[in-house]
Amino acid sequence: MIHLIWAGLTCIGIVYALINGTMSDVNQAIFESAEEAIYIMVGLSSLLMFWLGMMKIAEGISALTFLSRLLRPFMVRLFPEIPKEHPALGYITSNFIANVFGLGHAATPLGLKAMQELKAQSTSDEPSRSMITFLVINTSSLTIIPTTVIALRSQFGSNSPTEIVLPTLIATTLSTTAAILIDRAFYYKRVRMNGR
Known part of the structure; x- marks a missing residue:
């Protein structure tokens, strides 16, 4: 369209x-x-090649595995209906890490794969609770290093292209927190309505 x-x-x-x-x-x-x-x-x-190279190095020294283990308790609480060793949880965590480093282009295929795994787990045509939560978190996109914005600011002659890091961190932290709270509020409201 x-x-x-x-x-x-x-x-x-x-x-x-x-x-x-x-x-x-x-x-x-x-x-x-x-x-x-x-x-x-x-x-x-x-810039994309640089950060993808850094991600590959991080993968080679098991930094991504470490980050995945570090985030796993948080992810298990966010997605309680996904079994702990389910592949979808790994894709969700990898997507989250890629977004944190501002690699939205690298996060997209991971996000699609996570959605495929979540859809395979579901028997309904409607999106599951995990699918909705993942979409909400992915859309709000917590970012520590906004690599694309830094690159654009640098290309167009900014004197300090990295000064966007702190405002981005604050804004995306607030947006992700709000997104999770709204997601949970709607979920529990739906549970209460269905329980009546």
Whole structure:
């Protein structure tokens, strides 16, 4: 659906430019935007490679395993209906760690795999409690190092691209806490309504 909206907006813009006689401006904007997109992509790719390399090193020295063990009690409490050794819990934890380090692009396939495992565990067509909780936490996305934002700030000449770290940590901590509390409130409200 979204691709139809974008295609429609593009067509409307081109028709308006033709009627208005500003097609040359549209062409110039297209080429400038394409050049800027390549510039941003190259900068983000280098940062992405660096952090994925760091994740690989962390995996090699068992740092991710350590973090997974450290987070496991927290994850077990958040997702009580998932068995402790279920593969979904591992994917959820890995997704959470990737988001914490600002690697949303690396977190996405882990999140999809976690959802597949959770869906395989469920017999209903409706999303399970774990699926909803995971989606809420993944959307609020607790982040310690916002690597993409740091890269963009650096590319566009910020004097201090890392000064965003503390505000991001505060904002995402609050959003994740609020998301978990709201998720639990709705869950217990539904349990009370179904119990009547």
